[in-house]
Amino acid sequence: MKIGQVAEQAGVxxxxxxFYERRGVLPAAQRRPSGYxxxxxxxxxxxxxxxxxxxxxxxxxxxxxxLHSHGTCVTERWRLEAVVDRLDAKIxxxxxARRNAMKTLQDCRSGQCRLTPxxxxx
Numbered sequence: 001m002k003i004g005q006v007a008e009q010a011g012v013x014x015x016x017x018x019f020y021e022r023r024g025v026l027p028a029a030q031r032r033p034s035g036y037x038x039x040x041x042x043x044x045x046x047x048x049x050x051x052x053x054x055x056x057x058x059x060x061x062x063x064x065x066x067l068h069s070h071g072t073c074v075t076e077r078w079r080l081e082a083v084v085d086r087l088d089a090k091i092x093x094x095x096x097a098r099r100n101a102m103k104t105l106q107d108c109r110s111g112q113c114r115l116t117p118x119x120x121x122x
Contacts, residue, residue, distance in 0.1 A: 001039045003029070010047035017047070024064045025050045057083045 007014045020026045021037075026046055029037035046067060053063045058079070066079055104114055 001041060001043065003037045003039065006039045006043045006047070009044045010051075012047055012051070017043075020047060020050065023060060025060075025067060056080065057087050 001009075003014050003017050007017045010017070017026070017039075021029060026039065026043050029039045029043075032038055049067065050063050053066060054060075058066065062079060062083070066076065069076055107113060108115065
């Protein structure tokens with residue numbers, strides 16, 4: 001398959017296909033004598049799988065590792081558990097930031113704004 005066909009069927013841009021090839025999501029494409037890339041039909045499935053893993057919160061490095069793994073769902077479950085742990089930590093961090101922002105907003109409303117010098121507070 002030509003790169004444009006892969007991109008269209010996978011729902012991504014040609015640049016994304018090239019990027020995925022460089023990063024190892026896709027194996028290196030065969031080249032025609034003209035220099036055009038020719039991808040195996042499974043390239044579309046690999047890109048779709050990479051996008052699905054990305055939607056779950058996997059990083060690109062984690063996606064590459066998962067796609068190169070030969071384990072089973074049971075033996076690879078730890079990857080998703082690590083993603084969930086990272087997401088939980090990020091959610092906790094965002095909750096702390098929101099609490100701090102809300103406290104600062106309340107302070108501003110009561111004339112104790114920490115965002116401006118004292119002479120500008122009203």
